[in-house]
Amino acid sequence: MVEFKSVNEFRLKGGKYFMPCISIDCVIFGFHAGQLKVLLLTIANYSSCGLPAGFIYKEEHIDASAKRILLERTGLSDIFLQQFYIFGDPKRCDENITKAVFEKAGITAPADNWLLQRFLTIGYYALVDFEKVNAKPDYFSETCEWYDIDNLPPLAMDHAQIVQKALLTLRTHLRYEPVGYNLLPAKFTMPELQSLYETILGQKLDRRNFQRKMLSYGILKKLKEQRKGVAHKAPYLYSFDLRKYHKALEEGFQSAW
Template sequence: MPEFKSVNEFRLNGGKYFVPSVSIDCVIFGFHDNQLKVLLLKVVNYHGWGLPAGFIYKEEDIDAAAQRILQERTGLHDIFLQQFYIFGNANRCDNNITKIAFDNLQIKAKPNNWLLQRFLTVGYYALVDFKTVNASHDIFSEEFEWHDIDCLPTMAMDHGQIVQQALLTLRTHLRYEPVGYNLLPEKFTMPELQKLYETILGKKLDRRNFQRKMLSYDILKRLKQRREGVAHKAPYLYSFDLKKYSTALKDGFQSAW
């Protein structure tokens, strides 16, 4: 695989190596301070922010490309990654792609340059442990930041729409599949798990019904330890039974929320 040393080299020569007119955008969700957050990058020489994105090598499977892009952007690998939507609006790139790709850097390109063509993008979302992400900027970005899902900055192209579609899909999946592993610490309390679900769903849940429902799925192990340093009665700590969690992730729950 080639290693591009500059944006100019990538934009002028990348078409030799990548599948034309198809890209991948990754919505990377993390949970911190009871807030659902998304990892965004500051695009080089552009006022807006964007999603970690990339292209597919001509001999590369699309899921493998998504995993590679995620690892390049976050340092993480072998984590939950879900394809959720294809974005193909005819005007999704409009003049922004020209501005980002060439005008801001004063790069001259022929009208048929590969980055000036119409692009479809395949959306993936990832659920990651906020504390373990080791993002770093590259030739395409100036900086990375976590942003609250309800307070996003100005976004490039249709990336704001992609984030909202990813959130809608995550909410739908939450009703039939387990969520929590990679978003919570290894040990957590039932109120902490409930807060995660409430944050994703955007609504309050009944405490007793939530606990009964979660325990019925048989994916949790109650530990002997209790949470220390709390003002009221210390709640028990739980962890996920990863074998049962993986089975539920593959087969789904028998009953939805």
């Protein structure tokens, strides 16, 4: 990796080290208080929000790039990442954003500057435990904040489309693969797991059918503990059997939702 002396040096000379016209955008999902949330950055010198994004070094694997970009842009590490789509609309890049940032930073960039070119972007989505995340903005950003997926601010370029595609992909994966380990605390109740699934799918699920289906997969361990401090009958706590969970991630479920 290259250590740039300043943000301006990165903007002017970064094209020498990164793959031309290819970027990575990351949709980071978290779950809190019955809401699916997305982590967004406020672009410095532009006052608009966008996804954590970055570029691929010429000798770097794209999966390694996605992990590095998340670490550099948000401080997050060791989280689940899934590549889901390539966005290649010729009009997806808005060079006016880059020009405005250059202008506010006092940079005079040539017309063929690498950041002013058309970019294809590879989408990744990440699933994280909201309670464990302490994301911080980098020097390209003013803030790094969670937003409810149903109440997102206006996003730069095609980032709103990327978020929606990530959500549709997550919903598809949810029907064939386990989801929850990266979004819930280590111990959770069956109603909490059902609430997560309902929030992602955007629909209500029958309680008995949901519990029967989830238990049939063999990925849950029922604990002897019960959730305390609830108004009604205290529900039992569950945890994921990680060996079976990861096997299901690799092989998928035998029957979908």
